Amino acid sequence: MTTSIAPRRENLLARMRSGQRPPWMERPGWFGQGAKAAALVLIVVMVTYPFLLALGTSLAGQKELEARGGYVLIPHHPTVQAYNVLLQGGVVTRAVLVSIAITVIGTALSLLCTVTLAYGLSRPGMMFGKSLLMLVLGTFLFAPGIIPTYLVVQQLGLLDSYASLILPVLLNVFNVIVVRAFFQGIPDELYEAARLDGAGELTILRRLVLPLSKAVIAVAGLFYAVSYWNSFFNALLFLNDSGKYPLQVILRSYVVQGETINAHALGVNVLPPSISLQMAVLIIALVPILCVYPFLQKHFAKGVLTGAVKG
Incomplete structure (x- = not known):
């Protein structure tokens, strides 16, 4: 078998030296x-x-x-009558503002916790680092159920508050592991040079690690933002006041459950067709993510190139 493999290997190497493509890389x-x-x-x-x-x-x-x-x-x-009706200060307008606030605040807090935890876990000299890492990885296998999560939120006094939509999902273990792996890929010589210059861990994280990690942080931030923006189940579970509902709950009520919009509550005499209102709510829920993604696309591409040239 070795005698039959050796000529093929030499033939492949000869084709690569001559600039020819391997058989599996030929143009279709x-x-x-x-x-x-x-x-x-x-x-x-x-x-x-x-x-x-x-x-x-x-x-x-x-x-x-x-x-x-x-x-x-x-x-x-x-x-644009459907959009004018929905965005003139009624339920949908309030829900849009609630969703934007939860997404912005939740994403910022999640990135702060994710970056700090991932940086601590990436450093080899961290006290109890392995035990904490195993504890973090254990949440993959033992995810909390609905009833335990509800009881914890209830005991902490977070029911019917916006904090219940952020704190229970503040950290995503997958994002922590991805960011940690990226931090570990930064050459140790950079860390050692920063320490020789007298920089502490916080300074190293702020001035060295974060500027080199814009791509992975952008990816994690997009994951968090999409998760917060699209979340509706926690709002149904933890919020009793319908005035605090985010946009996705309103979207579910109008599109999935087929609830009608009260014309008198909006201060209008004639409403647009119900199907137009439903599709308008759907578009309003989609547009923010579609607007944010193009600005993060360059960081996605940069992250791919950075991973490709690492030696």
Whole structure:
């Protein structure tokens, strides 16, 4: 067997030295390229079509919806009446503000706890570091259930407060492990040079580690932000006052459960079509994440390149 493998290895090395591609890296033919292009187009259509359908329906009027059977992809006479009704100071406006506040504050606190814990666990000389690491990893195997979590929140006096939407999910173990692994990949010579200059651990973290870790922190921050923004179950579980509900609970009420909007509570005489209001709430819930992601895309790409050139 070794005699048959050796010639193949020499042949492969010779092709690589001559600049030729290995067999598995050859450019695909026209059929392969066409299949890839068709698959990409199909994926783009599957992703964008529901969003465009919801957006078009939210901008359509009553007559156009009735003429096209309830859903409109491209409205001929678009109107923003549904958005004006929802964002003129009613339930949806308050829910949007609540979701933004919870997402911003929760993401900031989660990143602070994640970065500090990951940095401590990444340092080899930390006291009880291995025991704490095993305790953190143990939460993967023994996740708390709904009833224990509710009882803990109740005993801490956090029921019907915004803190109950942040503190129980403040740390995500997966993000901690990812950030810790990134910190461990920073060369030890940089840490030693900083200590020789008289820098303490806090200074090293703030002036050395954080500037080098923008990519992984951006990724963890996006994960936290999406989790806080899309969370609705904890609000249903811990909040009794419907006035404190975040946007996702309102979205669930209008779209999934089919609740109607009270026209008198909004101070209007005639409401837009219910399907337009539902799709408008859906678009309002999607737009913030769609607006934030492009600004973090460069950090994603930078993180990939950084991991590719590490030796």
